[in-house]
Amino acid sequence: MKQNNETIVTEFLLLGFSLLKDTRLYLFIVIFIIYIVTITCNIFIVIIVKTERRLHKPMYFFIGGLSFLEIWFPSVTVPRLLWSLKTRKDSISLVGCMLQFYFHFALGAIEIFLLTAMAYDRYVAICNPLRYFMIMSPKICILLIVGSWVGGFSAVVGPCLQISTLSFCGGNQIDHYYCDLAPLLKLSCSETSSIETQFFCLSLLVILGCFFLIIVSYLCIIRTTMRLPTASGRKKAFSTFASHLIVVLLFYSTSIFMFVRPSTGGLLHVNKILSVFPSIVTPLLNPIIYTLRNHEVIEAIKKTTMKMNVFRIPVVRDRVL
Template sequence: MLVKNTTSITEFQLLGFSLVTEVGLSVFIMVSIIYIVTISANIFIIFVIASDRRLHKPMYFFIGGLSFIEIWYPTVTFPTLLWALLPRKKHISLGGCMSQFYFHFSLGTTESFLLTIMSYDRYVAICNPLHYFIIMNPRTCKKLLLSCWAGGFTVIFVLCLQVSNLSYCDGNELDHYYCDFAALIKLSCSNTSSIEMLFFISACFVILGCFVLIVMSYIQIIRTTMSFPTSTGRRRTFSTCASHLIVVCLFYVTNIFMFVRPAAADTLHLNKSVSIIPSVITPLLNPIIYTLRNQEVKEAVKKAVQKLNFYN
């Protein structure tokens, strides 16, 4: 029989990406620039929405909430991603790893809930416009946003607690640039069947459940839009919803691929590469998509830029 090393693990070594030193440094610089632009763009969107009274509407309130999440969601994994691109050993303590796991998946779950709320907001605005501001009043919007955060951090808490109670004695080399679930499970010498099932059920509930609700909202939106008497009205409505659909597709397609399937050791490296999209690309694209595809936001951005230039 093979005897596993039963020494308790107190830290993990992140394997990151196997890149040539020159390539790694080039990617390090590029990723650093992306991170700075991402944080700056999302902060700017929040500033624009807060400072322009024309954008004090439910849709923009949720866009601001999404931008706030997109400041913290990449921040949880960007330090270890940058670290993983440098030609040196990368270690993270067990406590640091569990903290990163909790905040990464909690913020991802919160974003999933918020995207669902945003689709409901568009459904009410298009399918029930006369009662839109009654249904989506400021108090309700605040409650919905707080519910997203409370739900996101509650759903992951039990899962994180179980992951932290696992025994890690099968080596300490984590085949990822952050503390991902599948990579941690691979190193555990405990019986992980129950926690893998819990993770799979949670992923189905959060990712597939939210995705189905979003699809249902847009089916009703399309039905209502097709009944509009003029093509101009239909085109304007589809244009308003297109930005949200782009974000939804980017976010859910990658997360469904990574998490809504049984864990497989031979796909860990592929998961590591695909995870760059929701962790790096989507937070960068969100403010760009909403700015470029929304006339009101573009006008507010121009006004904000003019204000900044005036003060300078």
């Protein structure tokens, strides 16, 4: 359709990764395996936390909540990327692009809020252990989980509504594998400076605000840990928050670089590469990190697998006459 000699865009082309045919096939296989393993591991963690009574504690409640989130977060972008790699069909409708943008950033914001809640849980467990189960009651844990989801879905509504009102007439090729903010604004023929400013301020508030709270929590945790009289006590305290700290560093190291800067127009190709980590790699590493560094989770997994007879081979005994 023509209007004022400008083509109005009704669908976009996600360029993804410009690769040769054989390379696209190898990338498809690698990402497909990572995605299947990610979904399987996170579903398994959710089931373990739900069914094993020894894991009915606030810390594991949050781990289960994080694993549940990691089932959906990569599912917003990865299946569409796999479809594009396999079929070379790169088009996505304007409505589909807006939905993908909304859910990707909303689920990312939920993860930020959830990691902050988990940092608070570790702070209470180490700095105020005698009142831990009173402070982190089931009601408080549920409120923190629900609040993270409500906050994440609410935070992105404003920018998403503003982007949906833009006119796109500067081409329809998005140099990314999902509908990211910067390439979308680059294609718009409308004024986008206000959206850039709003999104930057929102990223500053959500990402750096939560990161500041996490840093304060861990400074208090480390100070309390270093005051413990015995080395074994310090080691035990450190083991209770080390996994969460690793997850926080993995997620925030890329998120801060990608979104907490005033300009969205530069380093688009670098953003595309870095976005693989929070969208694809981190959801796989999270359950692995929490599993390998947690004795109770490992024991619960062993117990569950024994119940399911996964590793048992039926033995036929000779009948004695």
